[in-house]
Amino acid sequence: MKSLNQRYAGLLVLAVILALLPVVLTNPFYIDVAIRIALNAVVVIALNLLMGYTGQISLGHAGFYGMGAYASAALTTHMNWPPILALVVGAAATGVLAFVVARPILKLKGHTLAMATLGLGIIISIAINNESQWTGGPDGIGVPAFTLFDFTIEGEKAWYAVSAALLLLMTWFALNLIDSPVGRALQAIHGSEVASRVAGVDTAKFKARVFVLSAVVASIAGSISAHYIGFITPGMAGFFHSIELVTMVVVGGMASVFGSIIGAALLTVLPQLLQTFEGWEVVVFGVILMVTMIFMPKGLVPSIAQRLRSRKPKEV
Amino acid sequence: AETIKIGSVLSVTGPAAFLGDPELKTLQLYVEKINAAGGVLGRKLELVHYDDGSDAAKANSFTKRLIESDKVNVLIGGTTTGATMAMAPLVERAKVPFISLAGAVVVIDPVKKWVFKTPHTDRMAAEKVFEDMKKRGISKVGLLSETSGFGASGRKETQAVAAKYGITLVADETYGPKDTDTTAQLTRIKSAPGVQAVFVFGLGQGPAIVTKNYGQLGMSAVPMYQSHGVASDEYLKLSGKVAEGVRLPTPALLIAKALPASDAQKAIVTSYDKDYRDRYKAEPSTFGGYALDALNLSVDAIKRAGSTDGEKVRAALETTKGFVGTTGVFNMSPKDHMGLDLSAFRMVEVKNGDWQLLK
């Protein structure tokens, strides 16, 4: 039984770390990395709700992320919409798409599901690549700054505040969700679909809901990242980005909210750190990935938690 | 004395690696050479390099790092147009002189204050090809472009300038950069009414596959043109006999030996060719040439500015005149941050398995 305090303790620690980071990180570049981590973590947490908790793999989530990013870019650039409206419309469109495909797609299981979501993501990214009058095609498109009622989010500090707040909010939502009746229903779907149906869980509905939720979150994070980075290319909607997101989930730990944050942090920082291995980055990255998974098969956070617990063995 | 920091973000891995790799090698080689010869303004050059893995988002993040953390004086890079465009807003804000190695016109049109580039634009390539077609009396062309950034931008520019040369595009097909077969597209082009030539706009192995399929379909009656994206000996090696008769625009480097001694670029391209071969035991590529020009242009500008002050270097860059590079002769101006004209391109034809300069 996870006690209330335990749950909020984690959240508090996260809040303190997020509050302290800008004090410690004086170099704006480090803040930049922190912002990217936070925005990635938001998506990864949402994906983990779908994958880790509900047991439905998605190899196409970057597609949703890209939809949000491109909605923001295209609608603000070509239609002069205010960014917040573009963001909402992007999220809504993503939500509708996710909702429409959710039922047929989530009837699939395991590898067919992986493939179908992969296909969906690829279709989205090809559309983005081809419709260059809207999206700028393969070369990408610039995204204006994020303004809200004459107020522009500008500079690392402001962006950090926004992304840290988003991350905290998402973490709080996710922690609440997994420890609620809905969260249990989702996990039960993972554990045994028949059992959960017999217990009254409308599995199709709940799978669809969490799929839509995670897609919408990805879209929103995509929009915000697009405004932050200022320039987007179809790669962010592509297959490799999807794989990257899944890797973050698994490395951090399936069914672990804090794992998602750690996973996002690790895989965002690692490429930066590895730049010193001139030419060997890819190899070193691959090796680290393998070694981590071999020694911490459940992902970083769950494996470490387990190890800490096992220090005090209890007898049956 | 403090070093002069040259920052670079290149696609050394990933799909654009065949461009980024020679670019980085060239920068490394020449930074070394320049330092061995005493550096610039009595200071050593220091190359700070990051590999974006052909991912524009990473290019953006590394640029931030170069500017904020490494505090570089000049930036070279953006192997691809996407990467360049992702980097451009940052350098504009941070006010760092930036020379891009990407092809598309959008990099310098409209002009951005701090952004320059060395490669010819894709628009120029299209124009050069059309010029040649016009000479041969070709007016109906089937276009086959790659869906990569290079190809897509090339397609757009080709469409834009075709009318100017009285050319109609009777077919407009595309293929993916990693496609292994393009016979379907070529079959469509072949059956397009009145088609007189095929123009392929792509990079790397794709155009070689197109050439092979072109041979397979027995299309040699329809002349084939390629873009400067295949201006490397690798293309000859991969496509073999069927490439006979293919024409394309290329920088001088590709035909270094065949250039007449009177050619202004003869000296620079032969010495680059030799240096690169000596060091890496490999063929230099025109892409590496873009990087060399970018490095030399910055060094030249720093020398003329007499300092590494960003604004001064930028101003010096913008006033570059008659600078001979491997790509052509650069004449920059506030309106033109590339400074090349069509004469920088040479038209070549594949003859007996080698490049032959067309008059």
Next chain:
Amino acid sequence: MQDTTTKQPILQVSGLDSHYGPIKALHGIDIQIGEGQLVALVGANGAGKTTLLRAISGVQPSSAGSIRFAGQEIGSMSADKRVRAGICQVPEGRQVFGPMTVEDNLRLGAYTRPKQDFAGDLERMYALFPVLKEKRHLLAGMLSGGQQQMLAMARALMGRPKLLLLDEPSMGLAPLLIREIFRIVEELRSQGITIFLVEQNAHAALAIADVGYVIETGSITLTGPGPELLANEQVQSAYLGM
């Protein structure tokens, strides 16, 4: 512990510990099984019966102690080698190969056996469990619970074990078949096969067992000849519902 074996022990487990992560499920188990004996193990839910059988088969790591089989230490031997050495198990929860046919399941049971024995052994199994013959082309996963249990039993027998480990072989079987299973077990013993039987039907198990062991929370607490245990008051109240 009294020595109830007259013959030389074929299986000797001593001081065996086993863990599930931090949880210790077996505490210094000592068990001896003589060649050709039928030994029963009874215990409550969660006592560690399954864990012990799995440890003997080598699919559950043991953290201390030794397992000797036919005079040889097998504690560090891989599971498949133990099968080759003659230890077969009917596992808890049946564990049939669901997407494969009944006949393929049986074929795999004979994986370690020479090919020429297969046809004969298969016929014997079909004679023992006629329903399996009827269903031999059906996927094993489609069988009813009891049919799967029979398949699990037959599959283990296809390996012609020297030592047969049975984890609740009567689970889910109809009364007639339970009797049949116990008949088969006795017959196997009469053929000289050593049997280690875990049964919740403690009454029936102890009644035919040469030796019985009682396990409680991971430790052996009682042992003795089967009928003797059957008469033990503690055993009666804890396991026989009397």
Next chain:
Amino acid sequence: MLSIENLSKSFGGVHAVQDVSFNVKQGSIHSVIGPNGAGKTTLFNLVTGVYTPTSGRIMFNGENVAGMAPDALARRGMSRTFQNLQVCMNMSALDNVMVGSHLRLNQNLFASMLRLPAVRRADEACRHEAAELMRFCGVGKYVYSDAGQMSYGALKRLEIARALAAKPKVILLDEPAAGLNHTETGEIEELVRKVAQSGITVVLVEHDMKLVMNLSDHILVLDYGKKLAEGTAAEVRANPDVIAAYLGAAA
């Protein structure tokens, strides 16, 4: 309250259930017995909506529910356990039981994400109830365990607790005593009796004849998917067909 009319199910050529009809009275314990492969589990799967019948009707409180989805049936008050365990091994034991109460709790995604006070209070109450139910089913010592740490017998009981957590009108138990020794079976017998006394209708599949005979108000015997006999414990026990096909002479 539950009435099965001419129910059939076939898989390809196999007629797993054939033209079976029977009535289950409110509040009674109704057992289904029969040889292995007789179609008992298939019958349960039909009644609870896991399978769609080939033909026939299933009347539940006056409504034909044949072909309805399991969750729709759960909403109408039906609950069950499984012969092949269906426990969610990725969850704690307690959470497994709480999934049983799913329908009685707030199912709104947003309310859950915000953890509204009402949701929280109901959840806490449910948690206590679930722990209570685990104790009731004899797995109290696993209240703080993960499902993956439980032994087979314990998991069987956990399933009963989960089924009860739904507060069903009718509960279908598929071999609840499999894997339990006689003493433990006695406990289950007591438990099932208490459940029935609380007004829940029980349908029971079990091979332990002692348990079946002690508990059942009514027994249905299946053989080869067809109804072989029906009646009280005494009637069934005396039926020669049943003895021949299922019980054997000694029973």
Next chain:
Amino acid sequence: MLAQFLQFLYSGMTVGSAYALAALGFTIIYNTSGVINFAQGEFIMLGGMLAALLSAGGVPLPLAIIIAVVVTGAVGVLMEKVVIEPARDAQVVTLIIITIGASLTIRGLVQIFLGKGTHALAPFSGDTPIQFLGASLLPQSLWVLGVTLLVVGALAWFFGRTMLGKAMLATSNNRLAAQLVGIDTRRVLLLSFGLAALLGAVGGILVAPITYTSYDAGIMLGLKGFVAAVLGGLGGGVGAVVGGLILGVAESMTAGYISSSYKDAVPFVLILLILFFMPRGLFGAKISERV
């Protein structure tokens, strides 16, 4: 018109066979471990690269092919031994991420030691196009098609008829039970990775003369192979081949009749539709577990 259609068909079948060969490797490893091996594409690349470089270095083609196949097979075995085996108790997703790590490592090492260039391998029997019913195809395409069929036949026999084949299937279905019947599950896994790598290499070598090869050639073939394998149901050889051919032909027909820009997207739409009606893929195993 017919000639055009046939041309599209030939092209689709050639590409499709390449996908099918990639799919077969996926199928083998999936059939023994339930893992989708994302390094399968690298095996394909490795085979093609080694053969191309060796033969360019003067080694006679047949010898170059043998060396390439053997070395790649060894890499597969090594990969299983070093990274899959130590994690064998891990969940399937974890193993999949490990294969992603392995694929990055292999690709990275090839890039460092064999370079980033594109290489060609000489066609086995010349490159004079064969005219057939008015459309043309390269002799190498026949090699690809032929070997694909051969391999499918061999695999069907292996998994359907041999004990070892059945042992592999058993291992993926229930590792515990497989151990309990005496299957050396570790060796089975080792074998399956070796076999998949071997097959990957054969595929890579066969298609190299058509598609050229470079250190990153495995990415796309791996991806398409995965799609083909799942489309076919990940069951056996026939599924993989049909899946590969459908994907290849759909691509070339889309390019030929609809739009070459959407040639990669349209087949996915088609495949999604197929999956909605056949959720386990075309030749996927029937549901074999009941409650």
